[in-house]
Amino acid sequence: EVQLVQSGAEVKKPGESLKISCKGSGYSFTSYWIGWVRQMPGKGLEWMGIIYPGDSDTRYSPSFQGQVTISADKSISTAYLQWSSLKASDTAMYYCARLEIFSSGWYFWSWFDPWGQGTLVTVSS
Amino acid sequence: DIQMTQSPSSLSASVGDRVTITCRASQSISSYLNWYQQKPGKAPKLLIYAASSLQSGVPSRFSGSGSGTDFTLTISSLQPEDFATYYCQQSYSTLYITFGPGTKVDIK
Numbered sequence: 001e002v003q004l005v006q007s008g009a010e011v012k013k014p015g016e017s018l019k020i021s022c023k024g025s026g027y028s029f030t031s032y033w034i035g036w037v038r039q040m041p042g043k044g045l046e047w048m049g050i051i052y053p054g055d056s057d058t059r060y061s062p063s064f065q066g067q068v069t070i071s072a073d074k075s076i077s078t079a080y081l082q083w084s085s086l087k088a089s090d091t092a093m094y095y096c097a098r099l100e101i102f103s104s105g106w107y108f109w110s111w112f113d114p115w116g117q118g119t120l121v122t123v124s125s
Numbered sequence: 126d127i128q129m130t131q132s133p134s135s136l137s138a139s140v141g142d143r144v145t146i147t148c149r150a151s152q153s154i155s156s157y158l159n160w161y162q163q164k165p166g167k168a169p170k171l172l173i174y175a176a177s178s179l180q181s182g183v184p185s186r187f188s189g190s191g192s193g194t195d196f197t198l199t200i201s202s203l204q205p206e207d208f209a210t211y212y213c214q215q216s217y218s219t220l221y222i223t224f225g226p227g228t229k230v231d232i233k
Contacts, residue, residue, distance in 0.1 A: 033220070035222065037169075044225075044226050044227045045169065045214075045227070047222040050222075061221070095168055095169070108219050109156070109157060109175045110216040111214075112171065112214070115169055115170070117168055118168050
């Protein structure tokens with residue numbers, strides 16, 4: 001069974017650093033992109049960025065570029081999302097998800113499946 | 126950037142109703158459109174990919190259609206477990222993804 005398991009909930013103070021994780025199993029971790037998605041309380045889904053664990057190629061949404069760092073350790077099939085200095089506005093649920101890509105000739109379709117269970121990050125003084 | 130809009134933002138419906146949700150892209154995205162369902166406190170779940178392909182295990186009452194800029198998710202006969210929020214997502218830019226704002230379906 002393909003599965004992504006995320007690290008547990010975190011409570012942090014503004015200015016603190018944080019690294020949350022997403023461990024893949026049941027598939028070749030290095031062969032699929034892993035994306036991160038933010039969901040602020042009561043709000044919709046926001047794509048943050050994506051990493052290819054095979055070579056650590058990483059792309060960021062312009063909205064999150066410079067605000068977070070996405071990384072991966074392929075030796076332990078784990079992707080990470082980290083902050084160097086948290087703000088109260090980083091309070092949210094964070095999901096990782098595997099990007100499935102289907103190609104036909106020059107065309108590529110992609111979608112997120114499966115998703116991790118989510119990691120709730122609370123930043124409060 | 127490709128912007129996605131959804132309508133309505135919320136709707137109330139009864140069990141057995143036919144429900145239609147619309148998603149519009151700010152530019153043509155061919156069939157690069159996916160639909161997800163999210164229930165409260167749960168991670169999103171893929172329903173439809175490539176505009177009209179039903180994900181394995183998803184009930185056949187769900188269907189997707191459309192191409193270009195206008196897309197539709199239809200639930201042919203709403204069931205109690207279908208009350209949730211539905212999001213569209215474009216994958217025209219394979220690695221630069223955008224979600225729609227969501228449509229909440231609740232009980233009338």
